[in-house]
Amino acid sequence: MNKFFTTKDNxxxxxxxxxxxxxxxxxxxxxxxxxxIVIEVKxxxxxxxxxxxxxPFWSKMIVKDAAVCNFVDGKTSFYTPQMKLxxxxxKRPFSVHKKIEGYTLGDRIYHLSHTALTGAAYDIAKFIKExxxxxxxxxxxxxxxxxxxxxxELDDKHYEKHLETDHEFISKTEMKNLVHGDxxxxxxxxxxxxxxxxxxxxxxxxxGNPNMDVARIISRPAPEEFTEAFLSQFENAEEILxxxxxxxxxxxxxxxxxxxxxxxxxxxxx
Numbered sequence: 124m125n126k127f128f129t130t131k132d133n134x135x136x137x138x139x140x141x142x143x144x145x146x147x148x149x150x151x152x153x154x155x156x157x158x159x160i161v162i163e164v165k166x167x168x169x170x171x172x173x174x175x176x177x178x179p180f181w182s183k184m185i186v187k188d189a190a191v192c193n194f195v196d197g198k199t200s201f202y203t204p205q206m207k208l209x210x211x212x213x214k215r216p217f218s219v220h221k222k223i224e225g226y227t228l229g230d231r232i233y234h235l236s237h238t239a240l241t242g243a244a245y246d247i248a249k250f251i252k253e254x255x256x257x258x259x260x261x262x263x264x265x266x267x268x269x270x271x272x273x274x275x276e277l278d279d280k281h282y283e284k285h286l287e288t289d290h291e292f293i294s295k296t297e298m299k300n301l302v303h304g305d306x307x308x309x310x311x312x313x314x315x316x317x318x319x320x321x322x323x324x325x326x327x328x329x330x331g332n333p334n335m336d337v338a339r340i341i342s343r344p345a346p347e348e349f350t351e352a353f354l355s356q357f358e359n360a361e362e363i364l365x366x367x368x369x370x371x372x373x374x375x376x377x378x379x380x381x382x383x384x385x386x387x388x389x390x391x392x393x
Contacts, residue, residue, distance in 0.1 A: 126182045126215055128160055128175035130387070137211050138164055138173055141219060154389040155309070157381060158326060159185065163222065170222040172204075175215075177385065180280050182216055184273075184326050189218050190265040191325040195301075199253040201246075202312070202321030223321045229308035231317060232345055239317040244352035246319035247311060247340060255300035255333040262301075270304050270331030271297045274373060282376040289369050293335070296362060302331040306339045334359060338366030342374065 128134070138150060146167040153161040158181045159174040176182040185208070192206035204220035211217065228243060235243065259267060271294040278288055303310070304327030312321040337357050341350050357363065381388050 125179075125213070127178045128215060128217065129177075130160060132175070134160065134162060134173070134175060137175075137217070138162065141173075141209055142166060142171075154387065157377065157388060171219055172222055173217060173219050175217045180276070181326070185216055185218050187265045187268055187328070188324070188326040190263050191328040192220070194262055194266050195254070195257065195325065195328075198257050199250060199322075201250050201253075201319065203325070204323055223312055223323065225312035225314050225320055227309050228311040228313055228319070229343075231313055232308055232349065235317055235346075235349075237348060240346060240349040241352040243311075243313070243317070243319050244349055245356070247306070248337075248353060248356040250319070250322055251303075251306070251333055251336045254303060254336075257301045259299070259301060259330070266301070266329070268329035269297060270302055270327065270329045270335060273304065273327060273329060277373070278376065281380045288372040288376065289365065292365060293369055296332050296334070296366075297330075298332045299330045300333050302328065302333055302336050304328045304331065304335070304339075306336040307343055308340070308345065332366075334363050335366050335370075338363045339370050342367050342370035 135150060139147060142164070147164060148167065149165040151163045153163055156174070159176050162173045162175075164171045164173055174185060176185050189206040189208040192204045195203050196205055202223050204223065206218050206220045208216055208218050232240070232243075271290065274288070274293060275290050278290070303322065303325060305324060306322070310322060310324045311319060312323065314320045334357065337354070340353060341363075354360065354363070378390055381390065
């Protein structure tokens with residue numbers, strides 16, 4: 124029995140069964156979800172995101188995502204999802220969280236003023252530092268899953284062609300701080316005043332080197348003034364640049380996997 128979902132599953136039925144007391148007004152597929160089938164569900168009591176894993180690897184990781192989100196909740200100055208984990212009748216895990224209203228930095232970054240760009244750079248650096256200082260002594264084991272182990276497993280299970288990702292370097296420089304693991308521009312939320320208010324999608328999260336989060340931010344295109352303001356708040360530029368290259372290889376490898384197996388997914392964010 125498959126432990127994951129496909130677009131052939133009756134996801135509307137699963138959503139209705141999950142929300143028996145809510146009136147569902149609209150269900151919209153989000154075509155940029157790489158790892159999960161993502162559906163935004165509007166109800167009479169607000170909007171929610173449903174995430175249905177696309178393969179067994181992501182089924183395992185969505186359980187970790189929920190554990191990390193619920194552990195991190197309230198431990199930084201920023202909104203993070205309050206995640207609920209569910210299982211359908213076939214014992215397949217999927218997650219639900221209420222929508223944090225806002226816009227992604229990826230959608231807005233080329234429309235921001237200089238002041239908003241530098242403000243966003245400062246706030247993201249603040250989030251990385253706050254997250255890395257979270258006390259992990261009482262954290263569930265799933266929260267402590269090493270980022271280096273996750274990335275190596277991601278590579279081994281999904282990439283038809285290995286793109287020379289430097290896993291040895293990632294492992295050698297790893298630390299035991301809490302990291303987001305996929306802190307790209309699409310996972311950072313802004314309010315209507317272009318102020319950073321929240322961070323989503325903790326599926327990659329675990330223990331690691333905070334500079335991996337720094338490098339992830341700059342691994343995709345962004346205005347130069349944003350990148351300069353952001354990097355000015357961190358040291359060890361050589362390490363960050365090597366990690367940036369690793370992230371770009373990881374992105375390109377997984378994008379190749381998506382183009383081959385999930386052509387319906389929108390990869391415009393690369």
